[in-house]
Amino acid sequence: MMGSFFKVQDVLENYKSAVYEKDVERFINMYAPDIHIYDCWENWECKGISSWKEDVEDWFNGLRVDGVLLKVDFNDLLVDENSNLAFLHCAVTFAAHHEESGEKLRQITNRFTYGLKKVNESWVIVHQHSSLPIDMETGKGSFNLK
Numbered sequence: 001m002m003g004s005f006f007k008v009q010d011v012l013e014n015y016k017s018a019v020y021e022k023d024v025e026r027f028i029n030m031y032a033p034d035i036h037i038y039d040c041w042e043n044w045e046c047k048g049i050s051s052w053k054e055d056v057e058d059w060f061n062g063l064r065v066d067g068v069l070l071k072v073d074f075n076d077l078l079v080d081e082n083s084n085l086a087f088l089h090c091a092v093t094f095a096a097h098h099e100e101s102g103e104k105l106r107q108i109t110n111r112f113t114y115g116l117k118k119v120n121e122s123w124v125i126v127h128q129h130s131s132l133p134i135d136m137e138t139g140k141g142s143f144n145l146k
Contacts, residue, residue: 004122005030008079008086011116011123016072019094022060028053031125032117038129040110040141067099075109086116086123092130110141 005011011030018027028049037046039055046052063070077090095107115127132141 005124006122008081008088008116008123011125012074012077016074019060019070019072022063024053024057024060027056027060030123031128032119035125036127038131040130040132063096066096068096068105069099071095071097081116084118086114088112088114088116 005014014026014030017023018030031049031052033049035046035049035052037052038044039046043055046055071094073093073095075091075093077088080087090112091109092112093107093109096105097103098105111131113127113129113131114125116123117126118124134140135142
Protein backbone atom coordinates (compact mmCIF):
# COMPACT_ATOMS: atom_id res chain seq x y z
CA MET A 1 0.00 0.00 0.00
CA MET A 2 1.51 3.32 -1.09
CA GLY A 3 -0.28 5.69 1.26
CA SER A 4 -2.34 5.63 4.38
CA PHE A 5 -5.83 7.00 4.80
CA PHE A 6 -6.36 7.52 8.51
CA LYS A 7 -9.69 9.33 8.00
CA VAL A 8 -12.48 8.57 5.56
CA GLN A 9 -12.10 12.13 4.27
CA ASP A 10 -8.49 11.27 3.31
CA VAL A 11 -9.85 8.70 0.84
CA LEU A 12 -12.15 11.29 -0.75
CA GLU A 13 -9.38 13.88 -1.02
CA ASN A 14 -7.11 11.28 -2.62
CA TYR A 15 -9.89 10.38 -5.06
CA LYS A 16 -10.27 14.01 -6.13
CA SER A 17 -6.56 14.73 -6.55
CA ALA A 18 -5.70 11.40 -8.22
CA VAL A 19 -8.47 11.91 -10.80
CA TYR A 20 -7.40 15.51 -11.45
CA GLU A 21 -3.76 14.43 -11.88
CA LYS A 22 -4.72 11.23 -13.73
CA ASP A 23 -2.51 9.25 -11.34
CA VAL A 24 -3.57 5.62 -11.77
CA GLU A 25 -1.40 4.19 -8.99
CA ARG A 26 -2.51 6.72 -6.39
CA PHE A 27 -6.14 6.22 -7.41
CA ILE A 28 -5.94 2.42 -7.28
CA ASN A 29 -4.14 2.59 -3.92
CA MET A 30 -7.37 3.42 -2.08
CA TYR A 31 -9.15 0.24 -3.22
CA ALA A 32 -8.99 -3.23 -1.66
CA PRO A 33 -7.46 -6.03 -3.79
CA ASP A 34 -10.86 -7.78 -3.87
CA ILE A 35 -12.82 -4.63 -4.77
CA HIS A 36 -16.32 -5.18 -6.13
CA ILE A 37 -17.78 -2.35 -8.20
CA TYR A 38 -21.18 -1.83 -9.77
CA ASP A 39 -20.79 0.93 -12.33
CA CYS A 40 -23.24 2.89 -14.44
CA TRP A 41 -20.79 3.14 -17.34
CA GLU A 42 -19.78 0.46 -19.82
CA ASN A 43 -19.32 -2.48 -17.45
CA TRP A 44 -22.12 -3.84 -15.30
CA GLU A 45 -19.63 -4.81 -12.63
CA CYS A 46 -15.93 -5.08 -11.97
CA LYS A 47 -14.35 -7.61 -9.62
CA GLY A 48 -10.78 -7.36 -8.40
CA ILE A 49 -8.14 -4.67 -8.45
CA SER A 50 -6.47 -5.74 -11.73
CA SER A 51 -9.72 -5.43 -13.66
CA TRP A 52 -10.48 -2.09 -11.98
CA LYS A 53 -6.98 -0.83 -12.76
CA GLU A 54 -7.51 -1.57 -16.47
CA ASP A 55 -10.77 0.42 -16.42
CA VAL A 56 -9.10 3.34 -14.63
CA GLU A 57 -6.17 3.34 -17.07
CA ASP A 58 -8.63 3.51 -19.98
CA TRP A 59 -10.56 6.33 -18.25
CA PHE A 60 -7.47 8.42 -17.51
CA ASN A 61 -5.95 7.78 -20.97
CA GLY A 62 -9.19 9.00 -22.54
CA LEU A 63 -8.95 12.18 -20.49
CA ARG A 64 -5.35 12.67 -21.65
CA VAL A 65 -6.29 12.18 -25.31
CA ASP A 66 -9.14 14.69 -24.93
CA GLY A 67 -6.86 17.20 -23.16
CA VAL A 68 -9.20 17.31 -20.17
CA LEU A 69 -8.68 17.94 -16.47
CA LEU A 70 -11.46 16.42 -14.41
CA LYS A 71 -12.51 18.14 -11.20
CA VAL A 72 -14.47 16.00 -8.73
CA ASP A 73 -16.83 17.28 -6.06
CA PHE A 74 -18.66 15.21 -3.45
CA ASN A 75 -22.05 16.72 -2.60
CA ASP A 76 -24.70 15.76 -0.05
CA LEU A 77 -22.16 13.46 1.57
CA LEU A 78 -23.37 11.21 4.36
CA VAL A 79 -20.78 9.17 6.26
CA ASP A 80 -21.63 6.53 8.84
CA GLU A 81 -18.58 4.89 10.36
CA ASN A 82 -17.37 2.91 13.30
CA SER A 83 -13.81 1.90 14.13
CA ASN A 84 -13.48 -0.63 11.26
CA LEU A 85 -16.26 -0.03 8.73
CA ALA A 86 -17.64 3.01 6.95
CA PHE A 87 -20.58 3.54 4.64
CA LEU A 88 -20.85 6.67 2.47
CA HIS A 89 -23.30 7.94 -0.08
CA CYS A 90 -23.27 11.14 -2.06
CA ALA A 91 -23.79 12.87 -5.38
CA VAL A 92 -20.49 13.08 -7.26
CA THR A 93 -19.99 15.78 -9.86
CA PHE A 94 -17.33 15.35 -12.53
CA ALA A 95 -16.56 18.64 -14.31
CA ALA A 96 -14.33 18.46 -17.39
CA HIS A 97 -12.12 21.48 -18.05
CA HIS A 98 -9.92 22.10 -21.08
CA GLU A 99 -6.37 21.40 -19.96
CA GLU A 100 -4.87 24.52 -21.53
CA SER A 101 -7.61 27.16 -21.40
CA GLY A 102 -9.33 25.99 -18.21
CA GLU A 103 -12.69 26.40 -19.97
CA LYS A 104 -15.42 24.18 -18.53
CA LEU A 105 -16.48 21.77 -21.26
CA ARG A 106 -19.09 19.56 -19.62
CA GLN A 107 -20.29 18.24 -16.32
CA ILE A 108 -22.13 15.18 -15.06
CA THR A 109 -23.44 14.18 -11.67
CA ASN A 110 -24.31 10.69 -10.57
CA ARG A 111 -24.93 8.88 -7.30
CA PHE A 112 -22.25 6.91 -5.49
CA THR A 113 -22.27 4.56 -2.53
CA TYR A 114 -19.01 3.37 -0.98
CA GLY A 115 -18.25 0.66 1.56
CA LEU A 116 -14.89 1.00 3.30
CA LYS A 117 -13.00 -1.04 5.85
CA LYS A 118 -9.83 -0.53 7.81
CA VAL A 119 -6.84 -2.60 6.79
CA ASN A 120 -3.63 -2.06 8.76
CA GLU A 121 -5.08 1.15 10.24
CA SER A 122 -5.87 2.59 6.78
CA TRP A 123 -9.27 2.97 5.12
CA VAL A 124 -9.74 1.17 1.78
CA ILE A 125 -12.76 1.00 -0.50
CA VAL A 126 -14.13 -2.56 -0.65
CA HIS A 127 -17.33 -1.79 -2.56
CA GLN A 128 -18.37 1.03 -4.88
CA HIS A 129 -21.71 1.48 -6.58
CA SER A 130 -22.58 4.28 -8.99
CA SER A 131 -26.07 4.80 -10.32
CA LEU A 132 -28.37 7.12 -12.24
CA PRO A 133 -32.10 7.58 -12.41
CA ILE A 134 -33.43 6.08 -15.64
CA ASP A 135 -35.90 7.83 -17.92
CA MET A 136 -38.58 5.16 -18.25
CA GLU A 137 -39.66 6.37 -21.71
CA THR A 138 -36.21 6.38 -23.31
CA GLY A 139 -34.39 3.89 -21.10
CA LYS A 140 -31.48 6.32 -20.85
CA GLY A 141 -29.66 7.39 -17.70
CA SER A 142 -30.38 10.89 -16.46
CA PHE A 143 -27.33 12.83 -15.38
CA ASN A 144 -27.57 16.14 -13.53
CA LEU A 145 -31.12 15.82 -12.23
CA LYS A 146 -30.03 17.28 -8.91
